[in-house]
Amino acid sequence: MFRFRLDSASGVPPYLQLVHQVRQSLLLGYLREGDRLPTVKDVVSDLAINPNTVVKAYRQLEHEGLAGGKPGQGTFITGTLSPATPDTHHALRASLERWLRDADAAGLNDDEVTALIAVARNDMRKEKV
Amino acid sequence: MIHDDVVGNAPALRTAGLGRRYGHVWGLRDCTLTVPAGAVVGLVGPNGAGKTTLLQMIIGLLQPTEGQLEVFGETTRANSAKALARVGYVAQDHPLYRDFTVADMFHLGRAMNPSWDQGVATARMDALGIPLKRKIKGLSGGQQAQVSLAMALAKRAPLLALDEPVSSLDPIARLDFMRELMAAAADTGVTVIVASHVVSELERLCDWLIVLTGGRMQLAGPVDDLLAAHRLLTVPRATRDAELPGLAIHRADSDRHSTVLVRIDPARLAAQERREWGVEPVGFEQLVLAYLQRPSGASTDNPAQAAARPGPATKEVTR
Secondary structure: OOOOOOOOOOOOOHHHHHHHHHHHHHHHOOOOOOOEEOOHHHHHHHHOOOHHHHHHHHHHHHHOOOEEEEOOOEEEEOOOOOOOOHHHHHHHHHHHHHHHHHHHHOOOOHHHHHHHHHHHHHHHHHHHO | OOOOOEOEOOOOEEEEEEEEEEOOEEEEEEEEEEEOOOOEEEEEOOOOOOHHHHHHHHHOOOOOOEEEEEEOOEEOOOOOHHHHHOEEEEOOOOOOOOOOEHHHHHHHHHHHOOOOOHHHHHHHHHHHOOOOOOEHHHOOHHHHHHHHHHHHHHOOOOEEEEEOOOOOOOHHHHHHHHHHHHHHHHHHOOEEEEEOOOHHHHHHHOOEEEEEEOOEEEEEEEHHHHHHOEEEEEEEOOOOHHHOOEEEEEEEEOOOEEEEEEEEOHHHHHHHOOOOOEEEEOOHHHHHHHHHOOOOOOOEOOHHHHHHOOOOOOOOEOO
16 A cells, blocks of 8 residues: 655655655656545545545546546556656756766756756746746 | 634634733733634743733733623633633643642532533543653653643543643653644644643644733734735845835844844835845744834734724724
């Protein structure tokens, strides 16, 4: 059975953490179509988390077409997450690895890399608006 | 919300201009809020901010000096049997009779509460491995807290108020307590109000937030709405508060730049945002700490409550 975790220091709202974990597990293949997600009560007892938060996360997953509730049986993974074909995914990852190696060679540490990505993303977002 | 219609359609709690004075000093003043049924409310504030005053008025132990207070649509009169029956209460120090056994405590609970459900109380003890024959003084602090919680839940009251329930417990006992509390919320849809100092632990528990300082309500509303209504802006140091797209709640100045937690006005943010500004979402703890650090006389209004309710627009009130 899939188990969620919570990082209270991350600053990411708990419901989003749950949604992200499902998305990420789908991308990594840890979750597949047909898998059952734990019941709201199970997640609540496991993480000491507000039940409404779990319900909200599951609604969001349903809204994204990634999960669906079957009455009396629970919530199941119904979709797959493929923002890009496996080939595109592979190519993007390869170019990212090249870039990270360049950054490393230029002496940037992890924090600097993260800051640079955040700045670039922020600028792109503003250009789109 | 999964707990709609648990106790009719009335909100769990509605206050208007609620206040309580002790002699010449106001313990709490001008408290106006509406909490929906099924919410888990975090009540945050420093010592002396009015948390216990608010809780004791809600549970019917303290008569308000002014203003209105309704619990599930009914006006509360302090110390009436009806008011006391509607709210379960877990006090800070878990007051239990030390020489009583757990079974004795439950016997007392049954005698004092017409709606007592003995099955709820004993089932919880079974699940936690706490023997009914054990004396209270032989239990750990965490187990005593669990007995208090079981007794509050066995009342089957639709509202549960907890005053710093875990402040004396170790981290594992805290987590166990919160697990039981949240499981009960999931099972029964009980509305929960929990006062706590431990802001980092409240985030996972509550979907509603009340911040009090100096007897005044600084912030109240659904957590999601409150987070959506604030941003952390990084701006050049010379930027004046008046140039910001909203109300500056907390500002930290560095040599060249300032980070300001702003209650944003979305239209103004869209119109005024400058390229050199950094705009980031705000986290729960960040938001709470910003409001806790505000002087209690600072201007307050209530964007989330106004957004959540149709009706007249919120006034900007200067106090």
